[in-house]
Amino acid sequence: MTSTRDDLNAFLDYPPIDVPHAATGPLAGLTLGVKDIYDVAGHPTGGGNPEFPGALKMATATAPSVQKLLDAGARYVGKTQTEELTFSLMGQNVHFPHPVNPKARDRVTGGSSSGSAAAVAGGLCDIATASDTGGSVRGPASFCGLIGLRATHGRLSLEKAMPLAPSLDVFGWYAKDATTYEKVADVMLGEASVTLPAMRPLRLASFDALVLGPDEAAEYARMVAVVESVLGAAKEAPALSFSVDELYSMFRRIQAYEAWAVHGDFVSKTRNMDPAVRARFEFGKTLGCEVATQETKKRSEFRAELEALLGENGLLILPTMPGAAPKSASTGDQLLDYRERALRLLCLSGLSGLPQITIPLGTVHGAPFGISLIGPRNFDRALVALATRIMDAA
Numbered sequence: 001m002t003s004t005r006d007d008l009n010a011f012l013d014y015p016p017i018d019v020p021h022a023a024t025g026p027l028a029g030l031t032l033g034v035k036d037i038y039d040v041a042g043h044p045t046g047g048g049n050p051e052f053p054g055a056l057k058m059a060t061a062t063a064p065s066v067q068k069l070l071d072a073g074a075r076y077v078g079k080t081q082t083e084e085l086t087f088s089l090m091g092q093n094v095h096f097p098h099p100v101n102p103k104a105r106d107r108v109t110g111g112s113s114s115g116s117a118a119a120v121a122g123g124l125c126d127i128a129t130a131s132d133t134g135g136s137v138r139g140p141a142s143f144c145g146l147i148g149l150r151a152t153h154g155r156l157s158l159e160k161a162m163p164l165a166p167s168l169d170v171f172g173w174y175a176k177d178a179t180t181y182e183k184v185a186d187v188m189l190g191e192a193s194v195t196l197p198a199m200r201p202l203r204l205a206s207f208d209a210l211v212l213g214p215d216e217a218a219e220y221a222r223m224v225a226v227v228e229s230v231l232g233a234a235k236e237a238p239a240l241s242f243s244v245d246e247l248y249s250m251f252r253r254i255q256a257y258e259a260w261a262v263h264g265d266f267v268s269k270t271r272n273m274d275p276a277v278r279a280r281f282e283f284g285k286t287l288g289c290e291v292a293t294q295e296t297k298k299r300s301e302f303r304a305e306l307e308a309l310l311g312e313n314g315l316l317i318l319p320t321m322p323g324a325a326p327k328s329a330s331t332g333d334q335l336l337d338y339r340e341r342a343l344r345l346l347c348l349s350g351l352s353g354l355p356q357i358t359i360p361l362g363t364v365h366g367a368p369f370g371i372s373l374i375g376p377r378n379f380d381r382a383l384v385a386l387a388t389r390i391m392d393a394a
Contacts, residue, residue, distance in 0.1 A: 009097040010119035011078045017042040019062070025073030026183050032074040033119045033128035036082045037162040038063040047162045048084040048093050048112070051270050054162060063160035065171045065188070066129060072187045077125050081115030084277045085263055086131065086164045088112055089139055089339045090326065094274045098328065103145045104367035107325035108335075110140035113172070117144040120174040127184055130172040133164045134255060135321075135346035137172035138358045142370030143325035145360040146174050147181045147387055151380050153353035156188060165258035168251075168350045178388045189381040196382055200314045201227070201234035206244050210345050212323040216364050220319050223361045223371040226394050227317055230386070234317055237309055242302055244344050250295050250302070251347035252283075257292045260284030276332065299351050306352045307377065315386075316374040319345060320358040324367035349374055357383040361394050 011033065019040060022028070036046045041062045045054035062070070070076065084093050091114030092098045099114040101107050102122035109118050116128035117140035130137045132150040141148025149172060156171040163169055173188070175181040185192070203224075211217050228234055242250070260267075260281055267273065267281045310316065322341045326334060349356035354374055362369035375383050 006119070006122065006124050008100040008102060008118045008122045008124065010080055010099050010115040010122065010124055012036055012046065012081055012096075012115070014043050014079055016078070019070065019076040021070040021075050022073045025071065026187060027069060027127070028073030030074050030126040030180065031077045032069055033078055033080040033116055033125040034066055034076065035113055035116050035129050035131060036079045037086060037131060038066050038129055039160040040066060040076065040079065043079055045162060046079070048082040048086065048095065049270070049273065050095055051272050052085070052266065059160070061160060064157045065161070068187060069127065069129070069184070074127055080119050080128055083112030083114060083136075084274050086112035086133060086136060086162070087259060087277050087280050089135055089342060090335050091140065092328075101144055101325060104143070104325060106327055106329075107367055108143065108328050110143040110325060112136040113140050113174075116174055117141065117146060120176055121146055123176070126176045126180055128174050130174055131161065132170050132172050133168045134251070134343055134350060137170075138320050138346060138356060138370075138372065139342060141174065141358045141360070142320040143368060145368035147178060147360060147384075148172065148174060148358045148370075149185070149380060149384060150349050150356045151189075152355045152378050155378065155380060163262050165255045166262070167258060168255055178391050182384055182388060185381055185384040189384075192381045192385040196385060197313045199231050199386075200311070201231040202237040202309070202314055202316050203234045204237050204240070204316065204318065206239065207318045207345060207348070210244070210322055210341060211319050216319075216323040216369065219362045219364045219369055220371065224317060226361055227371060227373070227390055230390050230393050231315060237316070240302070241305055242298070247302065247347050247351060248340075248344045250298055251343065251351050253287055253291060253295045254299065256280060256284030257287045258284070260287075303352045306348070306354065310354070310374070310376050312376055314376065316348070318348070318372050318374070320370035320372040321345065324364045324369050353377070355380045355383055357387050359387045359390055361391070
């Protein structure tokens with residue numbers, strides 16, 4: 001294997017290794033980058049922190065979801081950078097040179113799947129694995145002009161992957177174009193049905209209103225019109241029982257509680273950690289079982305409500321992110337403000353466990369801006385097919 005090195009800071013500087021892959025298959029001839037939370041035999045799994053236990057040893061077996069891609073013919077070319085323990089959304093890991101957004105070089109890539117998004121958007125590999133807990137597939141995809149599916153929770157294997165918050169974590173990927181994205185979807189999810197059901201598009205004004213300003217609102221309206229040209233006119237859905245802020249708080253508490261349960265011991269012992277990331281973990285330390293139980297009960301109520309709203313053929317249209325990626329030179333407070341606004345959009349899929357796909361239809365202020373569809377449980381492969389149809393109509 002030839003080691004991949006780049007000016008995008010997408011790949012980590014691990015020594016090159018040969019990873020067996022099938023000589024034939026639907027992904028033959030395509031190159032594969034792997035986010036550094038998934039085990040690849042012969043490489044460490046660094047998790048974005050140089051002191052993380054996985055960074056100090058070689059994995060002896062490859063994660064099943066990665067192996068599935070290798071068995072389909074994809075050729076491994078290296079590990080891609082991730083945010084520290086995946087607990088961030090902007091793609092700026094203090095331990096490594098920040099990945100560069102190839103579609104807007106003065107803006108962040110988004111995280112935590114920062115290196116994977118940069119590598120695919122920059123043409124350094126054809127496919128790259130990702131993961132999504134709070135938005136780590138969808139955010140970078142929107143920022144870097146890529147398709148990004150957050151799969152139905154539990155649909156795809158996370159064995160031999162570093163967790164963050166297990167009730168929210170999902171496997172994902174990026175690909176160089178819609179055709180390749182569908183090929184990977186066939187491998188991971190099974191081939192799409194030739195005939196898709198008639199869909200019932202919906203919107204929620206409270207989430208549409210989270211775009212940053214008039215330019216974003218105008219571009220979002222244009223994207224909605226493209227989606228409606230394929231799906232039909234969207235209807236305003238009844239307001240949810242939980243407010244936007246209540247859902248955000250619910251998500252934040254569940255994520256932080258689980259993240260501390262998973263990584264609290266390591267976070268407590270290491271001094272080599274971004275203070276902002278540490279603060280997110282330590283918020284989870286303050287949450288007891290009673291709080292987690294209460295939030296989980298509310299999540300079950302919300303999940304049932306959203307599933308009932310969508311039924312078997314409903315599709316919720318919403319902005320993926322509030323707008324284009326923030327500038328790389330933004331202050332910490334500016335990035336935090338953007339992050340908090342973005343998580344209010346992103347939490348619907350995470351809390352419900354329903355699949356969401358972001359489609360690269362828009363541009364605002366010279367940078368990519370995606371639109372999303374949330375569909376019924378296990379509607380993942382159909383969402384990918386719909387994304388292709390919508391992109392063809394744009």
